[in-house]
């Protein structure tokens with residue numbers, strides 16, 4: 351692990367900084383520092399324009415191979431981009447699910463025709479995707495999926511019936527990848543297929559789930575005779591579990607490592623708030639802040655080490671990353687509220703307070719999505735340590 355930046359990397363960092371300064375202004379100013387569609391007042395149409403501005407500058411698909419239309423950046427350059435993006439106030443990425451989850455899966459498991467059809471829209475910031483995995487009785491126990499897919503006997507099209515839930519940003523997306531049971535009588539992880547389905551069609555209705563913040567980040571998605579083309583299964587029909595798990599590997603793995611920069615930024619906000627209101631003089635809070643800073647440094651070295659494993663395989667230490675960062679951020683959210691004291695309990699129009707309140711509220715979800723804490727511990731025990739199920 352080489353922690354020194356090369357002259358080339360330093361120049362790249364300066365290039366990203368300059369680009370952010372020059373572009374995140376004017377019409378895009380309202381997006382500065384927004385977490386994403388969960389932030390009250392988040393302007394989705396503007397965020398899509400922002401995605402397109404990023405795309406035009408070549409900042410979308412930076413980790414994809416060049417042959418797939420990406421920039422083929424090294425992991426080190428990707429980290430630098432994410433660090434400077436967040437430091438420059440860049441908003442949460444609306445194209446995340448398409449760019450970071452579906453695209454790598456398409457590149458590894460899609461047909462050339464599927465890649466040619468879907469990668470350009472993701473790369474250009476013009477097509478947005480949602481993830482249709484969870485159902486009312488299939489969350490941690492994803493193999494319990496009940497949504498059904500069958501072939502139309504005349505057209506060969508897939509016809510899908512069922513319900514998905516907690517589908518992030520489906521109300522803003524154009525397509526959804528749906529894990530569905532396609533073999534009659536199959537159980538658990540057998541007989542599933544991952545389908546690429548257009549969201550805007552009469553067989554699909556989307557009902558936003560209103561959160562206590564007032565915004566609606568995720569949705570219920572009802573599929574009632576929804577249709578997609580015969581060729582739009584990702585991987586072989588009946589083998590969807592394998593592809594769905596590969597996709598989750600991207601969600602739990604490398605794609606989250608760029609978050610380090612966001613965490614650093616949030617810690618800096620918290621320290622600024624502690625200085626401003628005097629909490630920084632409280633010895634116990636000072637210790638907790640210092641501990642958070644040390645733990646974040648450890649997380650960063652861990653991320654760089656995992657990224658630095660260049661044999662292509664995910665080292666077993668990588669299994670611990672999601673558990674470690676999500677718990678760190680949840681604790682940072684608690685610390686932020688303790689630093690703010692009673693000011694944290696009210697919405698007072700102070701933008702810095704609002705960011706820390708958002709941190710606290712948002713961090714509650716981190717130990718749930720992409721596999722809950724308990725599921726992560728199961729994965730560490732079984733996959734990283736080889737313990738029996």
Ligand SMILES: Cc1cc2nc3c(=O)[nH]c(=O)nc-3n(C[C@H](O)[C@H](O)[C@H](O)COP(=O)(O)OP(=O)(O)OC[C@H]3O[C@@H](n4cnc5c(N)ncnc54)[C@H](O)[C@@H]3O)c2cc1C
Nearest residue numbers: 481482483484489490491516517518715718719720722724
């Ligand atoms: C912010 C956010 C965004 C999300 N976005 C999406 C999305 O876009 N698409 C999508 O498909 N899903 C999405 N989800 C859903 C997410 O994947 C599920 O919430 C998650 O998998 C947990 O499932 P569940 O909510 O059904 O909880 P359950 O699986 O019912 O779990 C309830 C509790 O039981 C525990 N538990 C369950 N099984 C075990 C076990 N075997 N051993 C020990 N403990 C266990 C869990 O850890 C948890 O504490 C999102 C969730 C959140 C919070």
